[in-house]
Amino acid sequence: MMVRLSELRPGQVGIVQRIEADDALRLRLMEMGLLRGERVRVLKYAPLGDPIELEVGLYHLSLRRREAETILVEMEP
Amino acid sequence: MNQRRRGAPTTKQVSKRLVALAGNPNSGKTTVFNALTGLRQKVGNYAGVTVEKKLGLLTLPDGTTIEILDLPGAYSLTARSPEEQIARNVLLGEVPDTPRPDLVVLVVDGSNLERNLYLATQVLDMGLPAIIALNMMDVAQGRGLQVDAAQLERWLGVPVVPLIASKGVGIDRLKELIARSELPRPPARRWKAAPEVEEAIQTVAQALRRTGTVPEEAVEAEAIRLIGLEGTPSLLQERGGPELVQAVRQARERLQAAGHSPATFEAEARYEWIRSLTREVVRRSGPPPVTLSDRVDQVLTHRVFGPIAFIALMALVFQTVFTWATIPADWIDAAMVALGDWIRNLMPPGAFRSLLADGVIGGVGSVLVFLPQILALFFFISLMEDTGYMARVAFMMDRIMRRVGLHGKAFVPLLSSFACAVPGIMATRTIENPRDRLVTIMAAPLITCSARLPIYTLLIAAFIPGGATVKALTMLSLYLMGIVGSITVAFVLKKTLLKGETPPLVLELPAYKWPSWKAVLLTMWDRSRHFLRRAGTIILGVAILLWFLTSYPSPPESVLAPIEARRAELLRQNPSDPAVAQALAELDNQEASLNIQYSFAGYFGRAIEPALRPLGFDWRIGIGIFSSFAAREVFVSTMGTIYSVGAVDEETTPLIERLQSATWQSGPLQGQPIFTLPTAVALLVFYVFALQCMSTVVTMARETGSWKWPAFAWTYMAAMAYVGAFLARHLVLWLA
Numbered sequence: 001m002m003v004r005l006s007e008l009r010p011g012q013v014g015i016v017q018r019i020e021a022d023d024a025l026r027l028r029l030m031e032m033g034l035l036r037g038e039r040v041r042v043l044k045y046a047p048l049g050d051p052i053e054l055e056v057g058l059y060h061l062s063l064r065r066r067e068a069e070t071i072l073v074e075m076e077p
Numbered sequence: 078m079n080q081r082r083r084g085a086p087t088t089k090q091v092s093k094r095l096v097a098l099a100g101n102p103n104s105g106k107t108t109v110f111n112a113l114t115g116l117r118q119k120v121g122n123y124a125g126v127t128v129e130k131k132l133g134l135l136t137l138p139d140g141t142t143i144e145i146l147d148l149p150g151a152y153s154l155t156a157r158s159p160e161e162q163i164a165r166n167v168l169l170g171e172v173p174d175t176p177r178p179d180l181v182v183l184v185v186d187g188s189n190l191e192r193n194l195y196l197a198t199q200v201l202d203m204g205l206p207a208i209i210a211l212n213m214m215d216v217a218q219g220r221g222l223q224v225d226a227a228q229l230e231r232w233l234g235v236p237v238v239p240l241i242a243s244k245g246v247g248i249d250r251l252k253e254l255i256a257r258s259e260l261p262r263p264p265a266r267r268w269k270a271a272p273e274v275e276e277a278i279q280t281v282a283q284a285l286r287r288t289g290t291v292p293e294e295a296v297e298a299e300a301i302r303l304i305g306l307e308g309t310p311s312l313l314q315e316r317g318g319p320e321l322v323q324a325v326r327q328a329r330e331r332l333q334a335a336g337h338s339p340a341t342f343e344a345e346a347r348y349e350w351i352r353s354l355t356r357e358v359v360r361r362s363g364p365p366p367v368t369l370s371d372r373v374d375q376v377l378t379h380r381v382f383g384p385i386a387f388i389a390l391m392a393l394v395f396q397t398v399f400t401w402a403t404i405p406a407d408w409i410d411a412a413m414v415a416l417g418d419w420i421r422n423l424m425p426p427g428a429f430r431s432l433l434a435d436g437v438i439g440g441v442g443s444v445l446v447f448l449p450q451i452l453a454l455f456f457f458i459s460l461m462e463d464t465g466y467m468a469r470v471a472f473m474m475d476r477i478m479r480r481v482g483l484h485g486k487a488f489v490p491l492l493s494s495f496a497c498a499v500p501g502i503m504a505t506r507t508i509e510n511p512r513d514r515l516v517t518i519m520a521a522p523l524i525t526c527s528a529r530l531p532i533y534t535l536l537i538a539a540f541i542p543g544g545a546t547v548k549a550l551t552m553l554s555l556y557l558m559g560i561v562g563s564i565t566v567a568f569v570l571k572k573t574l575l576k577g578e579t580p581p582l583v584l585e586l587p588a589y590k591w592p593s594w595k596a597v598l599l600t601m602w603d604r605s606r607h608f609l610r611r612a613g614t615i616i617l618g619v620a621i622l623l624w625f626l627t628s629y630p631s632p633p634e635s636v637l638a639p640i641e642a643r644r645a646e647l648l649r650q651n652p653s654d655p656a657v658a659q660a661l662a663e664l665d666n667q668e669a670s671l672n673i674q675y676s677f678a679g680y681f682g683r684a685i686e687p688a689l690r691p692l693g694f695d696w697r698i699g700i701g702i703f704s705s706f707a708a709r710e711v712f713v714s715t716m717g718t719i720y721s722v723g724a725v726d727e728e729t730t731p732l733i734e735r736l737q738s739a740t741w742q743s744g745p746l747q748g749q750p751i752f753t754l755p756t757a758v759a760l761l762v763f764y765v766f767a768l769q770c771m772s773t774v775v776t777m778a779r780e781t782g783s784w785k786w787p788a789f790a791w792t793y794m795a796a797m798a799y800v801g802a803f804l805a806r807h808l809v810l811w812l813a
Binding site: 023024025026027028029030031032033035044046047048049050051053056057058059060061062063064066067 | 152153155157188190192195220305338340341344345348378379381384468472475476477479581584585586587588
């Protein structure tokens with residue numbers, strides 16, 4: 001099922017399919033390892049509900065919901 | 078090749094070899110830098126930008142020294158942030174005051190090889206001789222990762238040194254390699270994009286080659302970058318003229334026609350190659366274990382415990398900076414007073430003694446007292462940075478700070494400004510985005526700092542009617558006014574002058590690690606050294622100028638004569654008699670008061686009195702405001718001098734009584750008291766907003782790299798102070 005990364009709950013995993021952001025942000029996210037086919041796990045949300053902490057490859061990355069919304073992932077069951 | 082500035086090895090070396098350190102943030106680059114250079118570092122700025130330039134010296138066993146340049150941490154060289162831009166420009170030899178490095182040491186986090194190799198391979202593509210410092214091998218092992226250094230060396234074609242920089246493991250081997258004067262250049266770019274993309278790259282490379290602006294070995298890398306950059310015809314025009322503009326435009330069109338994105342084709346192709354590399358070089362034994370860092374993080378960013386731990390830490394920082402650091406500050410203050418007295422006893426009275434004792438010692442002293450606060454604050458800040466906690470602060474505070482358009486990391490500098498804006502402004506260096514950093518710097522001086530407290534306590538004690546509760550509430554509302562003012566300025570600046578989309582938050586949350594005490598001490602040392610150098614130059618100069626303006630010209634003989642006569646008369650009596658001693662002290666004060674009244678500052682105060690009258694201030698308050706540019710608390714001692722009372726201390730009653738009985742000397746209000754409730758309130762509000770602190774102004778100039786911003790801040794804060802004081806006065810008048 002294709003969903004936006006911001007819709008995943010902590011513990012859920014998605015596989016990056018597409019990023020619907022402008023060139024600059026898309027490149028930045030790709031440089032940080034968010035390429036098509038990458039497995040991304042949502043670890044937690046910040047105490048105030050935003051931003052999100054993700055596990056990307058071997059490290060942890062934080063994005064705001066706004067940016068996470070631009071990332072379409074295939075949810076892993 | 079002609080870009081290299083080193084002569085043949087046989088000629089006498091004119092300049093040292095320059096080695097650049099490049100790497101991702103959190104790759105341990107700074108630890109490697111500290112291990113190579115020790116204490117011999119200097120930190121400055123690259124000309125014209127606020128990017129930090131860190132240089133250090135490495136001495137080899139044979140006695141030769143090598144300069145090490147720590148490039149700003151970056152994730153790529155695409156050059157969209159100033160840090161990336163600087164890193165790239167240095168590697169191409171395009172920075173005016175920095176020669177092209179002879180060698181690059183690429184610090185790579187072995188526990189996260191894939192993402193770290195993105196930048197590393199970009200740098201290799203620039204064609205400079207390079208060494209890979211494969212750092213954090215212990216962390217990699219702890220996570221069940223085996224990194225095959227020999228295999229990596231084969232893939233990349235440059236020497237690879239495994240390191241545990243935090244424990245010094247591998248540093249000697251790294252030094253050995255750096256010492257070799259002739260290291261081969263890396264092989265030509267090994268990753269390849271689709272054939273039609275490669276063709277486009279070659280066309281642009283040809284056009285670029287003809288301009289002769291880029292070293293041959295870096296031409297392809299630069300061509301790839303230019304295709305990726307969007308909307309930069311002016312840059313291309315400048316570099317290569319219409320031909321290059323044309324070539325890049327055609328290449329972009331060709332890529333788009335073939336279904337590739339010009340912006341991201343490099344990222345896709347490069348990562349594809351890197352992934353095939355890591356599949357062979359990195360072995361994983363078993364599933365990733367839950368590390369201690371993960372467990373610590375579960376508490377420190379927990380929904381409930383996270384904020385509690387953060388508030389507790391901030392309370393400790395605040396307590397240390399605000400309360401405990403003032404103890405050594407008081408010692409410094411007392412020592413400077415003692416030194417001043419010693420000089421006064423040692424030297425005959427006169428202009429030179431006054432210059433030394435009041436101008437120099439007083440001026441330096443008023444700046445030195447900040448030192449304990451700076452040390453204390455930077456102890457905590459570098460600890461938070463070094464352990465990885467600062468990224469979590471940004472993570473937790475982002476939502477709040479974003480409301481005002483600021484970065485989560487702006488929280489700590491603004492909080493520190495409650496103690497003192499000087500270390501607060503210096504602490505903004507943790508904010509990477511230059512625009513956000515500037516907004517934070519501009520907002521910080523409006524936060525109520527501890528130097529405003531003496532003024533607040535004096536005026537509140539003297540003029541705010543009512544009991545302790547009312548007085549406390551007044552104090553609280555002054556603090557709130559400062560906070561609201563600060564937020565407003567940040568908000569308005571973000572909407573106007575420093576407009577721009579709130580940059581997206583793309584923040585790495587590094588694994589927690591034990592702090593390196595060496596790194597913490599180095600940061601504390603570096604920050605205080607910079608501050609003291611300023612204190613020794615500009616701030617001292619301003620202090621002497623202020624001394625001059627409040628001391629000269631001297632009052633005419635006819636005015637001083639009666640005082641001299643009375644003093645001579647008193648001196649003939651028994652000077653040990655307390656009554657006589659007190660009368661003499663009183664005379665000294667009268668003389669000091671006359672001195673300041675007849676000085677340039679006195680003239681200035683009288684000249685601006687018409688402007689101050691709407692606020693209810695007379696010219697003597699004007700002098701106080703003027704002289705308090707040295708530091709706000711000077712206002713209290715100036716008021717003491719000018720209204721000529723005995724020993725001045727904010728808690729002594731005589732000053733309060735004297736202020737209460739001061740009356741207008743001229744004008745329609747002649748004979749009526751100056752310090753009425755509306756005037757006192759206006760003065761309080763004035764000091765909430767006014768930027769009367771030369772140390773802050775000088776620090777702002779240093780941190781922003783220009784005098785434009787502090788001048789602007791001083792002006793709008795003065796305007797806010799004036800308007801605020803006027804409104805406050807009339808509000809009180811209306812209420813009464």
